[in-house]
Amino acid sequence: MSDYTQMWSSLGLDLKGHDALLSVLGNAYSEIFLSQKNRPEGMKYFDFVMGEVHGLRIKELMDAKAQGRVVIGSYCVFVPEELVLAVDGVAVGLCAGAEFNFEGAETLLPRNTCSLIKAAFGFKLGKVCPYLEASDVVVGENTCDGKKKAYEILGPLVKDLYVMDLPQTKSEAGKALLKAEYRKFIKKLEKVSGKKVTVASLKKAVETVNAKRMAVKRLAAIRAADPAPISGLDALLVNQVFFHDDPVRFTDSVNKLCDELELRVKNGTGVFPKGTTRLVISGCPMAVPNWKVPVLVESSKAVIVGEESCVGERGSRWLTEVKGNTVDEILDSITDRYFNIDCAVFTPNPSRCDYVKEMKKNLHAQGVIHYSLQFCQPYIMESGPVEKELEKSGIPTLRLETDYSQEDAGQLKTRIEAFVERLKRK
Amino acid sequence: MRYAGIDIGSRTIKLAVIENGRLVFSRTSLTSHNPLETAQDLMKGAVFDRIMATGYGRHLIKGHLLCPVISEITAFVRGARFFPTDCGSILDIGGQDTKAISLDTDGRLCKFEMNDRCAAGTGRFLEVMATVLGYTLEEFSAAALSAERAEKINSMCTVFAESEVVSLTSQGAKRNEVALGIHKAIVSRSAGLLKRVAPDGGKIFFAGGVALNDCVRILLENEMKRPVFVPPDPQIVGAIGAALSASEDE
Numbered sequence: 129m130s131d132y133t134q135m136w137s138s139l140g141l142d143l144k145g146h147d148a149l150l151s152v153l154g155n156a157y158s159e160i161f162l163s164q165k166n167r168p169e170g171m172k173y174f175d176f177v178m179g180e181v182h183g184l185r186i187k188e189l190m191d192a193k194a195q196g197r198v199v200i201g202s203y204c205v206f207v208p209e210e211l212v213l214a215v216d217g218v219a220v221g222l223c224a225g226a227e228f229n230f231e232g233a234e235t236l237l238p239r240n241t242c243s244l245i246k247a248a249f250g251f252k253l254g255k256v257c258p259y260l261e262a263s264d265v266v267v268g269e270n271t272c273d274g275k276k277k278a279y280e281i282l283g284p285l286v287k288d289l290y291v292m293d294l295p296q297t298k299s300e301a302g303k304a305l306l307k308a309e310y311r312k313f314i315k316k317l318e319k320v321s322g323k324k325v326t327v328a329s330l331k332k333a334v335e336t337v338n339a340k341r342m343a344v345k346r347l348a349a350i351r352a353a354d355p356a357p358i359s360g361l362d363a364l365l366v367n368q369v370f371f372h373d374d375p376v377r378f379t380d381s382v383n384k385l386c387d388e389l390e391l392r393v394k395n396g397t398g399v400f401p402k403g404t405t406r407l408v409i410s411g412c413p414m415a416v417p418n419w420k421v422p423v424l425v426e427s428s429k430a431v432i433v434g435e436e437s438c439v440g441e442r443g444s445r446w447l448t449e450v451k452g453n454t455v456d457e458i459l460d461s462i463t464d465r466y467f468n469i470d471c472a473v474f475t476p477n478p479s480r481c482d483y484v485k486e487m488k489k490n491l492h493a494q495g496v497i498h499y500s501l502q503f504c505q506p507y508i509m510e511s512g513p514v515e516k517e518l519e520k521s522g523i524p525t526l527r528l529e530t531d532y533s534q535e536d537a538g539q540l541k542t543r544i545e546a547f548v549e550r551l552k553r554k
Numbered sequence: 555m556r557y558a559g560i561d562i563g564s565r566t567i568k569l570a571v572i573e574n575g576r577l578v579f580s581r582t583s584l585t586s587h588n589p590l591e592t593a594q595d596l597m598k599g600a601v602f603d604r605i606m607a608t609g610y611g612r613h614l615i616k617g618h619l620l621c622p623v624i625s626e627i628t629a630f631v632r633g634a635r636f637f638p639t640d641c642g643s644i645l646d647i648g649g650q651d652t653k654a655i656s657l658d659t660d661g662r663l664c665k666f667e668m669n670d671r672c673a674a675g676t677g678r679f680l681e682v683m684a685t686v687l688g689y690t691l692e693e694f695s696a697a698a699l700s701a702e703r704a705e706k707i708n709s710m711c712t713v714f715a716e717s718e719v720v721s722l723t724s725q726g727a728k729r730n731e732v733a734l735g736i737h738k739a740i741v742s743r744s745a746g747l748l749k750r751v752a753p754d755g756g757k758i759f760f761a762g763g764v765a766l767n768d769c770v771r772i773l774l775e776n777e778m779k780r781p782v783f784v785p786p787d788p789q790i791v792g793a794i795g796a797a798l799s800a801s802e803d804e
Contacts, residue, residue, distance in 0.1 A: 519665070529670075536670075538610060539651070543668060546627035550663045 132183045135190060139262060142255040149228055149256050150182060153417055160419055164359055166399045168392070170385030171362050177369050181416070185372060186258045192218050193262070198321045201263030203248060204271055205443040205469060206294055209375070210462055211314055213333035215321040220259045221371025222248065222266065225415030227532035229254035236281050242503040243532040244415065245278045252285055259372070260286070265320055267313075270294050271473045272506050290316055296473055307463040314459070330458045334448045340375045341444045343382035348441060350389045351433045352491045354406070355398025357389040360432025361422045362399075367439045368416045400431045405548050406492060410436035410484045410514070411499035412507050413443075418532060421499055424541050430548045433491040436484050437499075442469060445483075472506035481514050488523050494551040495524040497544070502531045524551055558602035559796025560621075561629065562589055562611030565649030565677060566763065569596045570793035572801065577636075580790045585649075590614055606800035608792050610650070624799050626792055627653060631663045633795025634759045639783045642756030645748055645774070646791070647764035649677045652744055656752035665751040674710040675743040677763045682712050683736045686719050687729055691767070695737075697730040698769040704734035710743055734769070741773040748778065758782045761791040 136143060157178055161171075177185070189199050198217040200207075203224060212219040227243065229250035237249055251257035260266065268279035268291040283289045292309050295302030314325050323329075347366060350357060366382060373381075392398065407430050409421070414437065422432055436442060448465040452458040470480040484496060496518055500507045511527050518525040526547040530536055556578070561568040564585060571579040579600060586592045589611045597605075606622050607615050608629035615621055624632075630646050630653065644655040650673040656664040673679060684694040705727050709715045715736070722732050748758065758780055764770055765788035775782045785791060 539668065539670075541613075542610065542625050542627070543666075546625035546663070546666060549625055549628040550666075 130183065132187065135187060136182075136258060139186075139258050140255060141258060141261060145229070145254050146182070146256045149226070149254075153226070154179075156417060156419075160423055161361065161365065164361065164399065166397070167362065168358055168385060168388050170381070170388045171358075171365075173381040173385070174362070174365055174369055177373055178365070178416075181372060182258050185374075186262060188374065189218060189220070189259075189262045193264070196322075198264045198317070199262050200265050200267060200317070201259055202267040202269070203275070204267075204269045205438045206269050206271070206466060206471070207267045207292065208310060208313075208337075208462055208466060210330065210333040210337050210448065211310065211317055211325070213336055213375070214314075214325045214330040215317045215323040216329070217317065217321055220263065221415070222260050222263070223251045223257040223416070224248040225368075225418040225532070226250075228256060237278065240503050241278070242274055242412075242501045244413070244501060244504070245274050247415075247532065249278070249282065252282065264288065265290050265316070267292060271471060272504070274503070274505070288320070294473070295467075296475060298467070298474060303463060303467050306467055307459060310459055310463055310466075314455075325455055327453065327455055327458065330455055331450065334450055334458065334462065336375050336379075338447045338450070340370070340379045340382075341447055343379045343386065344370060344444045345447075346386045347382055347389070348434060348444075349490075350386060350393060353393040353398070354404075354492060355396070355402040356400055356404065356406070356431045356433060357392040357398050358385075359399045359426055360407075360409075360435075361419060361426055364414060364419070364422055364432070364435060364439070365416075367435065367443070368414070370444070371439070372416075400426075405430040405494055405551050406433045407431070407548075408434045408436060408484065408487050408491060408493045408496045409440075409499050410480075410487075410496055411511070412501045412504050413438035413440075414499075415439060420532070420534070420537070421497070421528065421530070421540065421544075424537065424544050425497065428541065428545045428548050430544075430551075433493055434487045436480070436487055438471070441483070441487065442471070442480075472510045477510065480510070481517050484514070484518065485521055485523065488518075495526065495547065497547070498525060498527045500527070500529045502529055555604070555801070556602040557797045557801040558597075558600060558605040559629070559793040559798070559800060560593060560597070560605060560607050560609075560615065561626070561790070561792035561796060562593055562607060562609035562615065563649050563792075564610055564651075566789060567592050567596055567609075567611075568790045568793040569600060570790050570797050571600060571602050572794065572797040577794060580787065580793065582789055585611075590618060594618075604800045606796040608796040622800070624796060627655060627666050627668075628663060629792040629795035629799065630761060631655060631657065631661070631795065632798050633791035633793070634761070635661045636791075636794050636798060637759070637783075637785050639759060640757060641759035641783055642754075643748060643752035644759045644761065645744055646760075646762040647677055647740075647744060647770070648762040649673075652676055652747060654744070654747035654751045656755050667747045667751045669743075669747070673712060675740045679710070679712050679715070680736070680740060680764060680767065682716060683719060683733075686716055687723070687733060689729075689733065694733055695767045695769040698733040698737045699772070701728070701730040701734040703731055704738050705732045707732075707735040707739040710739060715739070737767075737769045737773055740764075741770055741777055745774065745777045756780065760784045761788045763789050765789075 232253040233249035
């Protein structure tokens with residue numbers, strides 16, 4: 129690995145804390161990912177990306193900035209990458225997946241705040257997220273109340289925080305609000321980048337992001353095979369890297385991986401024996417390096433075959449229809465696409481549960497694990513009705529509520545093993 | 555063939571041996587600071603052909619003994635079927651967790667719920683409260699049953715409840731009425747779990763160390779308005795379940 133110390137210092141990172149973070153992350157990665165058996169060759173690319181996630185990729189961002197391109201960081205799948213690409217910007221997901229410096233975060237946030245929000249603050253206050261420090265603009269979005277209020281506190285801590293409002297109902301007024309917000313966001317992007325969004329640049333951006341989503345959709349569909357050609361952990365990793373990597377190179381690497389996996393399916397080879405209990409995970413997003421529940425599941429004689437999550441199908445299952453002759457018409461198409469996202473902040477939100485059922489069927493899963501982060505009110509509130517509806521439809525469901533700490537791993541493991549045993553007996 | 559089951563719990567370790575479908579041997583011991591050693595001591599002299607482990611320490615023994623594992627939940631379901639009852643649900647209150655399980659008509663696992671990560675409202679909670687009030691566990695249950703009214707205990711957290719109890723007694727509350735309040739608190743919490751997984755689960759199979767407490771059993775019956783069955787030795791149900799699973803695993 130090259131020496132990036134100079135670059136990290138120039139970004140203002142706390143080198144000691146950052147070293148500690150990278151060493152924990154590196155060890156966890158080797159233990160969890162590299163120890164898996166029969167991994168696809170195509171995962172080597174993602175191993176490389178993870179190895180360089182704070183190195184080479186950050187250097188690329190710095191090079192892009194030197195060429196006058198803007199870096200836009202965000203925390204949510206409602207922030208359209210298309211618009212960022214249309215001003216020749218770079219869109220990156222920001223770090224919020226690890227229990228780092230929660231003591232620091234708790235000096236600004238209530239203790240009963242979800243791990244995702246606490247992590248974002250822990251990384252900022254600990255100065256260990258190079259993506260955040262390299263961002264010219266950090267985009268916040270009014271999804272849940274926790275995030276909404278947290279951005280008020282985050283504002284003074286970052287260079288340029290831009291908050292986007294979001295609708296909470298799937299109504300005409302809601303859609304108009306979303307489009308108006310996207311229009312405002314274009315203005316903001318044009319201002320910071322000094323570049324105009326044109327029909328050509330926006331069309332090209334839509335095509336780039338569509339191709340990226342098509343690649344992960346292809347991966348999602350291949351996972352219907354038994355034996356599973358790829359572990360849930362590796363597939364989750366691909367979905368996590370989705371937010372950090374260069375979109376074109378990422379698309380290419382996912383497609384190469386898919387070529388290999390399709391061959392595996394044809395030959396009937398997989399990472400777990402045929403007939404292994406298959407599960408779909410539904411609920412809160414799992415940002416890098418949140419691998420806690422998948423590790424417990426895949427060490428309990430089960431395999432995860434799909435994620436109904438922002439880091440997963442909720443973030444990628446819709447494409448943008450390429451149509452329209454003006455920026456405004458293309459923006460309509462983009463708004464239509466994003467307005468489909470069935471995040472639990474919407475009320476009511478029936479399409480989410482319908483889609484979980486569809487995934488269970490298409491991916492030949494035996495059961496669903498509903499995953500909620502502690503204190504994430506929208507998903508925890510929704511978990512009860514979702515569980516009831518799934519069980520009523522004959523889909524065994526296990527509801528888990530946890531955070532980023534490891535202290536409840538034993539109890540979670542007991543529940544997961546019992547759930548897998550329940551499914552086997554059917 | 556003789557089949558053994560070992561249930562490594564947080565407070566006690568249980569061993570049961572089954573032969574020809576009959577329980578031929580069982581033994582219980584406190585877990586201590588070294589559960590592996592305690593488990594090995596417990597198995598000394600026991601004769602069996604195969605063994606299966608369950609309980610929160612099940613993975614601990616796996617590396618030291620050729621021993622498959624099952625979760626406590628499956629072990630209790632299997633163990634409950636050993637007894638000739640027609641229970642539709644199981645409540646297990648052990649040393650540090652509480653499980654509520656609903657069964658289908660064939661007595662198989664349907665749904666389950668467990669308490670969250672802390673030991674609020676479990677056997678350990680009762681132990682600490684008995685000590686605070688200066689009772690042995692046997693005296694504790696009897697005292698609660700003798701009370702005509704109960705003091706209200708609001709907290710289920712062992713630490714907070716302890717200070718609540720201290721403040722009640724210092725205000726002159728009757729010891730047995732505080733005891734009844736504590737028993738009521740634990741029952742209302744467990745009943746909540748049961749109502750969630752098995753709202754119409756018929757007779758309740760009550761297992762785990764807390765099932766030895768008569769007051770909890772009686773209050774549970776009143777609260778749920780359903781009959782409660784307590785097996786002769788409620789602590790070894792999980793070990794029996796593991797032994798039976800060992801016999802089926804061939």
